[in-house]
Amino acid sequence: MNRDAEATRRRLLRAATEEFAAYGIAGARVDRIAAAAQSNKAQIYHYFGSKDGLFDAVFDAMCRETVDAVPIDAADLPEYAGRLFDSYERRPWVQRLATWYRLERAGSGTLIPVLLESNAAKIEAVAAAQRGGLLPTRFSAEELLGLILHLSGFWSANTPEFDARLAGEGAERRRKVVVDAVAALVAG
Known part of the structure; x- marks a missing residue:
């Protein structure tokens, strides 16, 4: 069960990265993110609290990856x-x-x-x-x-x-x- 939750979270972050890069925070749509991640909007709110929280998670992960790499x-x-x-x-x-x-x-x-x-x-x-x-x-x-x-x-x-x-x-x-x-x- 935990593996599925982590996989869903990773898919949401990947889909959100593409969406936010293309449309920004204001232009991004959680329904497109959920569809691209083969998930649903409720999962976005469950894992990240809000669209802004999802952007923060995407940006934080990107920053950490760059700093480490x-x-x-x-x-x-x-x-x-x-x-x-x-x-x-x-x-x-x-x-x-x-x-x-x-x-x-x-x-x-x-x-x-x-x-x-x-x-x-x-x-x-x-x-x-x-x-x-x-x-x-x-x-x-x-x-x-x-x-x-x-x-x-x-x-x-x-x-x-x-x-x-x-x-x-x-x-x-x-x-x-x-x-x-x-x-x-x-x-x-």
Whole structure:
């Protein structure tokens, strides 16, 4: 019985990930999520309490997966940015979910613990590398990390009109641009 409940919960999270990535929180429909998960709306409310609770569970799981899969290496921030880029290429819904989160949750006062903890650890790793002379100090650790995070997601944040100008750029070249940009940023 417990295995079936866990399987249902996983199916709901998978279906909700696709739905929220496509439509955001406001546009997502629990009936479509339930149908895609071969479940029912009552199960969504049972496991997650509400559509917002389901989004929070999806976003939390996505954040944890990214943090676990792409640990920071303050001694090699260009390659860290490249690995983040790789992660976004493999999981394009990550940047879409993050965009919906920023659009629909900004100013809500709700902060996600896994992101707070992860950001604090990354900032401390960068700060320690700066104190050790491995990284330049022209930017604070917070600023440097923010720039690196944004550079790693650069390609997924462009408008279609800008992307059209770069139509011939393959994933290998896009990754190289990210890595080279971060290398230039952290060059002493």
